[in-house]
Amino acid sequence: MTPARATASATVPSASRTLDPAVLPDHVDRLYRAAWASCGSREDAEDLVQDSYARVLAKPRLLRREDDLAYLLRVLRNTHVSRLRAAARRPVSGGELRADEAIDPNGATRPEVALEARELFAAIATLPAAQRDVLVAVDVAGLSYREAGRALGVKEATVTTRLHRARRAVAALLADSQEQAPAR
Amino acid sequence: MTSRAPTPPEDEAIAARIRAAAATVEAPEDLRRRISSQRRAAPPRRSSGARRTPAIAAALAVAAVVIALVAVMRDAEPSAPSFADAAAVALRAPASPLASGGSSGAAPRMPAVDGLTFPSYAYSALELRATGVRRARSRGREVVAVSYAGDGTRIGYAIVAAPAIDVPDGARSVTRGGTRYALLRAGGAAVVTWRRAGRTCILASRTASHERLLRVAAWRADGRAAS
Numbered sequence: 001m002t003p004a005r006a007t008a009s010a011t012v013p014s015a016s017r018t019l020d021p022a023v024l025p026d027h028v029d030r031l032y033r034a035a036w037a038s039c040g041s042r043e044d045a046e047d048l049v050q051d052s053y054a055r056v057l058a059k060p061r062l063l064r065r066e067d068d069l070a071y072l073l074r075v076l077r078n079t080h081v082s083r084l085r086a087a088a089r090r091p092v093s094g095g096e097l098r099a100d101e102a103i104d105p106n107g108a109t110r111p112e113v114a115l116e117a118r119e120l121f122a123a124i125a126t127l128p129a130a131q132r133d134v135l136v137a138v139d140v141a142g143l144s145y146r147e148a149g150r151a152l153g154v155k156e157a158t159v160t161t162r163l164h165r166a167r168r169a170v171a172a173l174l175a176d177s178q179e180q181a182p183a184r
Numbered sequence: 185m186t187s188r189a190p191t192p193p194e195d196e197a198i199a200a201r202i203r204a205a206a207a208t209v210e211a212p213e214d215l216r217r218r219i220s221s222q223r224r225a226a227p228p229r230r231s232s233g234a235r236r237t238p239a240i241a242a243a244l245a246v247a248a249v250v251i252a253l254v255a256v257m258r259d260a261e262p263s264a265p266s267f268a269d270a271a272a273v274a275l276r277a278p279a280s281p282l283a284s285g286g287s288s289g290a291a292p293r294m295p296a297v298d299g300l301t302f303p304s305y306a307y308s309a310l311e312l313r314a315t316g317v318r319r320a321r322s323r324g325r326e327v328v329a330v331s332y333a334g335d336g337t338r339i340g341y342a343i344v345a346a347p348a349i350d351v352p353d354g355a356r357s358v359t360r361g362g363t364r365y366a367l368l369r370a371g372g373a374a375v376v377t378w379r380r381a382g383r384t385c386i387l388a389s390r391t392a393s394h395e396r397l398l399r400v401a402a403w404r405a406d407g408r409a410a411s
């Protein structure tokens with residue numbers, strides 16, 4: 001099985017071009033998947049996607065040698081990092097709220113599939129940022145190794161190495177959680 | 185294309201599992217509608233020097249995090265909503281724009297809950313502009329949140345219909361201008377809550393500090409902030 005490829009642009013242009021806002025809805029599903037795998041939370045993912053689109057729409061965007069999806073993923077990743085940094089700067093004061101996250105049956109076509117996606121995305125979100133970003137770019141969003149390298153600003157060989165580590169880490173996390181799950 | 189070593193079978197197995205799960209996930213329709221609204225509100229592309237509209241500038245300042253909402257529409261118990269539910273509504277991005285004020289350039293009409301109107305800080309020293317509203321029901325109770333943005337900050341202001349709901353244990357208490365405020369954190373966001381005419385009011389923000397929220401909470405229409 002090969003990853004789904006971005007369809008909005010068939011080739012990587014050699015010249016700079018402006019991102020066409022009309023193509024943005026074409027990428028909402030992939031960006032939402034990437035956001036969910038980055039945040040580990042469906043609700044955070046919605047806000048992250050909306051914030052990322054707001055940034056993109058604020059002014060004309062010039063793309064250099066990258067396709068629309070790769071650019072949008074880069075914006076999503078940068079927005080996510082900014083939000084994490086802002087949260088880390090806030091001092092802790094007062095009590096901490098707890099809240100449970102409900103499974104959204106609209107998040108996938110079947111509940112058991114929704115659970116699989118939720119479990120996988122939660123595991124991916126716990127990875128170190130460098131591993132998480134390449135895994136999200138390649139396996140979740142469907143970029144090629146080259147596209148992922150361009151989007152993340154790393155060499156293709158680096159993508160390969162980090163992807164290998166990320167996949168092993170996710171497999172180990174899932175194996176651990178299965179060992180700890182009560183027998184049915 | 186750079187030549188690479190073949191992917192190990194174990195790696196390919198987990199990759200296939202991730203790809204298969206990801207392929208089943210679709211963005212919620214609500215999110216699609218909000219993005220379509222953003223596109224319609226976006227400034228025209230004719231001039232690269234065009235200034236951002238206030239709506240887009242406010243959207244850029246949004247950096248809220250949703251704690252979680254219990255499936256409120258499926259829960260018909262007529263008991264009080266949890267504080268976490270109400271705070272989550274405040275932290276979420278707005279679902280729709282505010283109603284127009286009528287004449288060109290007029291401030292938007294602020295919504296109300298139980299007769300309690302959300303404040304407009306449009307021409308105040310707080311430099312916050314109302315950008316949208318989200319309406320929800322939690323355990324049969326109306327919760328309305330207005331989103332405010334300005335100076336790189338987004339603040340959500342939620343009002344829960346009467347009667348007031350309990351504040352979680354462990355919150356820090358501060359009194360200003362005769363009003364008692366409770367300060368706490370929710371999923372990395374700063375939260376300030378108080379009671380106004382028997383209704384629970386909640387200010388929540390991912391980027392604003394407790395002190396900033398207290399200034400907003402204590403603001404009065406005459407321009408003086410409560411000390």
